[in-house]
Amino acid sequence: MPVSWLVFHLTDRCQLSCRHCLRDPGRAAVDLPIPLLEKVLDEAVRLHRTRHVAFTGGEPTLHPRFADAVDAVARRGLDWHFVTSGRGFARVAALLEADPRRREGLTAVDLSLDGADQATHEAIRGEGSWKDAMQAVVACEARAWPFSLQMTVHAQNAHQIEPFALLAAQLGAGRVSFGMTQPTGTDFDARLQLPMAGWRDARERIRRVQELLRIPVVAHEGFQLDQPFHVCEPFRSELLHVDPHGRLTLCCQHSGVPGGEEDVVADLATTGDPGLEADRFLHVLAGTGSVACTGITCLNAGAILYVAGRAGDLATGARRSRELVRSGAAFATLCRWVRTQADADGRSLERLRERARRLGLEDKVPL
């Protein structure tokens, strides 16, 4: 069976701080490496006949190489859409206008709007975010670019499902969609989550709106359905989701995020590319690497500590390695080693700093 579409969680970067956001603000933002994106695209086309790509995030347009990501999709003749809050859309529009091939396969600019009015939307997404989204709507309309609106439903906006769908139709959206808010692990959860009856009611009202409007009205995976056994798109293998670390995850709804890693099924970042491997290693030493990579590194380092007589057993060695990563001592040791052992031309630390800066880890490298 073909994989209809591939979702790339392109970056964790974002300018907003929405109440229902699943990003972990305590972690440095991670960007999906473009060579890895290209590799996954080639494999998906070859093995799964994939024809559609979605970019999400974070705010995917903030990926430092967003234009390269778009070009990678365009070069392969694939259809694509991207999710955006609309902030900074003038820059994105200029990027899309710079090369007509970038727009050829563009099926939708999917704008996140969390209310049918400014007050409701901005109570969730922050001041100025309504104007950003509306300006993006106008920019799309002016250029005849297809756009859609999507709402993440929760206790603070569920009452606006019907007016939101009507607003989307009035504005000229090609589609309106509703997603369920996932638990964020923050204090906001108590105010955002609906009781089971509330979710059922929301789903039923979306169903009625589907009957009334001519534009497609979509309820994303997660809402309760009146059927005994439901197999979602990812489980039918019709949709694959890749996170910014290059990991294939089972859930398209960021289940288990932040914190959990239980949905990770494969690490696609094992590429053999020395540059990418170096980036991955720096993330591991900085404590921002994937759980899988950090785990295997600490296991190996633990064995070294054990053999060197600095840990009584392997488990203690692995635990100590994790502490070294967590405390910053591991990264500091790398910097010391670079300065004293591998600095033949006197510029090694500078090169390390440059690489760390690209990864958002510059504060780890001493001046």
Ligand code: SF4
């Ligand atoms: S726009 Fe998305 S990624 Fe950014 S803060 Fe809001 S929910 Fe989070």
